[in-house]
Amino acid sequence: MRLSLRIAVVTLALASAGAASAETLEKVVILSRHGVRSAMSSPERLEEASARPWPRFEVPAGHLTARGETLVARMGDYYRRHYAAQGLLKPGDCASVYAWANVTQRTIATAKAYRETLAPGCPVTVNTVGEGNIDPMFEPVKAGIVKADHALARAAVAGRVGGDLTAWSASHNQEAEQLDALLMQCDKGPCPPAPGKRRVFDAKPGFVDGEELAGLSGPEAFASGVTESLLMAWADGRDFAGLGWKSLDEEALTRSFFLHQAEFDLRLRTPYVARTLAGHLADRLAATLRDGAAAIGPVDARLVIIAGHDGTLASLGGLLRMEWTLPGYQPNQIQPGGALVFERWRRDDGVRVVRVRFTGQSLSQLRNMTALDAKTPPLSAPVFVQGCGTATPAFDCRLEDFETVVRGATRADG
Numbered sequence: 001m002r003l004s005l006r007i008a009v010v011t012l013a014l015a016s017a018g019a020a021s022a023e024t025l026e027k028v029v030i031l032s033r034h035g036v037r038s039a040m041s042s043p044e045r046l047e048e049a050s051a052r053p054w055p056r057f058e059v060p061a062g063h064l065t066a067r068g069e070t071l072v073a074r075m076g077d078y079y080r081r082h083y084a085a086q087g088l089l090k091p092g093d094c095a096s097v098y099a100w101a102n103v104t105q106r107t108i109a110t111a112k113a114y115r116e117t118l119a120p121g122c123p124v125t126v127n128t129v130g131e132g133n134i135d136p137m138f139e140p141v142k143a144g145i146v147k148a149d150h151a152l153a154r155a156a157v158a159g160r161v162g163g164d165l166t167a168w169s170a171s172h173n174q175e176a177e178q179l180d181a182l183l184m185q186c187d188k189g190p191c192p193p194a195p196g197k198r199r200v201f202d203a204k205p206g207f208v209d210g211e212e213l214a215g216l217s218g219p220e221a222f223a224s225g226v227t228e229s230l231l232m233a234w235a236d237g238r239d240f241a242g243l244g245w246k247s248l249d250e251e252a253l254t255r256s257f258f259l260h261q262a263e264f265d266l267r268l269r270t271p272y273v274a275r276t277l278a279g280h281l282a283d284r285l286a287a288t289l290r291d292g293a294a295a296i297g298p299v300d301a302r303l304v305i306i307a308g309h310d311g312t313l314a315s316l317g318g319l320l321r322m323e324w325t326l327p328g329y330q331p332n333q334i335q336p337g338g339a340l341v342f343e344r345w346r347r348d349d350g351v352r353v354v355r356v357r358f359t360g361q362s363l364s365q366l367r368n369m370t371a372l373d374a375k376t377p378p379l380s381a382p383v384f385v386q387g388c389g390t391a392t393p394a395f396d397c398r399l400e401d402f403e404t405v406v407r408g409a410t411r412a413d414g
Contacts (some may be wrong), residue, residue, distance in 0.1 A: 025344075031339070033307075033309060033335070037063060040060070040062050069113050107128075120229065160270055200219045288304055335361065354397045
């Protein structure tokens, strides 16, 4: 055989082998936190917790900001281009994208920004039960489809810390001192007391009555609200230095999130709590990935975007024992626009697998409104699903095994 003919045959064989080994992306479900919002508390209330003034937002408390909408749109545009390159999305195929949002202004506006950029030129439809109503996917207890045992929830939470919330909180003294120094602007915490100020150390650990299954008080709960407001204002590009704040940078922010994550982990990722809050959502998610009867959206939708809250992702992560860490954030932290992405692939061996990753913009990308593309993508990390993940680069989880894990997690006793 002549050399040129042999080369042609080898080239054809390699091309055929490559085509035979191609994988097919069949379905994607993106469970996203809403984008950057204004603080939930008033500036006056926040200023009781700091030595310096707080930035003001132009929108009502808890609403998506204009910058937040733009940042979500950039994530949506990135997803569109990424999944178009994977062959999942095609221009003009409006039915391929389906959006569902929880009932708050910030989640509905987030879903709208995603829908506009994921399917440009298509009618913008956001599915929701509507503001003022209760969505069972996000609030199954309030919706009456799940019965919660508040005493058991508190016992489950207390059991994770040896029954002693005070001792658990005391183990975070160093992190509380660092946050106190940042908020009260002294060289080293604990800072001297100041009249009219609420201090991280003033909050006493314990359970609080209310609608939450196991609401917590203490330095961690205090820090959770305050540092979320710091994150939102930072991501919204607010000028802290101009208001007299010192030593507030990305490194300080990352440290400050520790107490927030400790509180979230205990309050939302405790197995009984996570199952109560996220079990119904997990069942719907599994049905969507298999195109089952309880799927979210029509079965011909290839990309389903669900806009919820950080608590939504935290409780689902706790339920399925999923962990993630992105540079610049604490373990399992969920930044504005952060998302758990579930992809259903058909491998070249015919096996359908679920691949999960956590993705979102870095602190710098949020603050600088960095354009996202293949060369400058958002942060991303593969997520291992306990009970079905395998030793592959993306931790492939066979579809039927993923469903088994979900059924086991949502129907566990206790």
